[in-house]
Amino acid sequence: AHEIKNPLVSVKTLGQLLQEETPEKDSRREYIDVIVSEVNRLNGVVEQLLRYARPEESRFSRVRLRDIFQPVLSLLHHESERHQAVLKADYPPDLEILVDAEKLKQVFLNLVFNAIQAMPNGGEVRLKAFREEGSDWTVFRVEDTGTGIPPEMLARVFEPFVTSKQRGTGLGLAIVKKILDLHGGEIDVESRAGE
Numbered sequence: 001a002h003e004i005k006n007p008l009v010s011v012k013t014l015g016q017l018l019q020e021e022t023p024e025k026d027s028r029r030e031y032i033d034v035i036v037s038e039v040n041r042l043n044g045v046v047e048q049l050l051r052y053a054r055p056e057e058s059r060f061s062r063v064r065l066r067d068i069f070q071p072v073l074s075l076l077h078h079e080s081e082r083h084q085a086v087l088k089a090d091y092p093p094d095l096e097i098l099v100d101a102e103k104l105k106q107v108f109l110n111l112v113f114n115a116i117q118a119m120p121n122g123g124e125v126r127l128k129a130f131r132e133e134g135s136d137w138t139v140f141r142v143e144d145t146g147t148g149i150p151p152e153m154l155a156r157v158f159e160p161f162v163t164s165k166q167r168g169t170g171l172g173l174a175i176v177k178k179i180l181d182l183h184g185g186e187i188d189v190e191s192r193a194g195e
Contacts, residue, residue, distance in 0.1 A: 001046050001049060001050050004042075004046050005043065005046055008039055008042055008043050008046070011035070011039050012036060012039040012040070012043070015032060015035045015036040015039060016036060018032045018035075019032050019033065019036060045171075048171040048172070048175065049171065051171075051175055058100040058103065058182055058183075059100050059102075060098055060099060060100055061098070061099075061100075061101065062096050062097070062098050063096065063097065063099060063101045064094070064095070064096055065091055065092075065095045065096070065097055065129055065138075066091070066093060066095075067101065068099075068101055068104050068105050068108065069089050069091065069108065069127060069129075071105060072105055072108045072109050072112060072127075073087055073089060073112075073127075075109065076109065076112050076113060076116065079113065079116055080116055080125070083116050083117070083119060083120075083122060084119075084121070084122030084123075085115075085116045085119050085122055085123055085124065085125055085144075086122075086123070086124045086125070087112070087125050087127070088124060088125070088126045088127065089126075089127045089128075090126065090127070090128045090129075091127075091128065091129035091130065092129075092130065092131075095129060095130075095131065095138070097138050099183060100179075100182070100183070103179045103182070103183075104179070104183075106175065106176075106179060107176050107179050107180065108127065108140075108142070110172040110173065110175060110176050111142040111173075111176060112125055112127065112142060113172070114172060114173065115142055115143075115144035115146060116144075117146075118144055118146030118147055118148075119144055119145060119146040119147070120146075120147070123144060123145035123146055124144070124145050125142065125143070125144045125145075126141070126142070126143045126144075127140075127141075127142055128140070128141040128142075128143070129141075147193070147194060148191045148192050148193045148194050148195045149189065149191040149193065150193050151193065154189060154191060157173050157189055158173050158174055158176070158177040158187065158189075159174060160174040161174075162174075
């Protein structure tokens with residue numbers, strides 16, 4: 001990762017310098033913008049690989065669920081508008097859970113982002129949470145009205161590097177599973193193609 005990140009920093013820096021020096025109306029500016037954008041994307045892939053590979057330290061504390069959900073919904077607001085997706089959250093306002101809050105935010109960012117991307121023509125993403133009756137478990141559900149997952153992909157969605165997206169790395173859901181495993185949690189997926 002280090003050997004990849006160093007050249008990426010150089011390419012990005014030079015690309016940004018070219019951006020600053022090239023007027024918006026110059027036909028070459030579009031190419032320069034693509035270079036910077038793709039370098040950012042590659043950097044994101046390397047960061048995901050590092051997050052997946054490095055040993056995790058966790059900081060568990062009791063937090064209100066709204067302190068996790070609200071920042072996630074705020075961060076994804078622009079992305080949801082861009083995809084004409086409506087984000088809805090349904091959870092008890094006083095629900096507290098014992099978790100690593102930053103890692104759980106990453107879980108919901110990945111899940112909701114995937115849900116938004118699964119709706120090319122817009123739709124609705126519902127984020128639900130409730131305490132399972134007669135249990136200490138808190139159940140989270142992320143539901144979308146997207147295209148569904150093909151049956152041949154369903155059993156493999158949490159495996160690293162498995163993706164149906166043209167530009168995906170296949171690490172988002174693998175990271176989700178890893179974080180939930182660290183919490184002693186479980187994750188399951190239900191889907192039918194076209195739903």
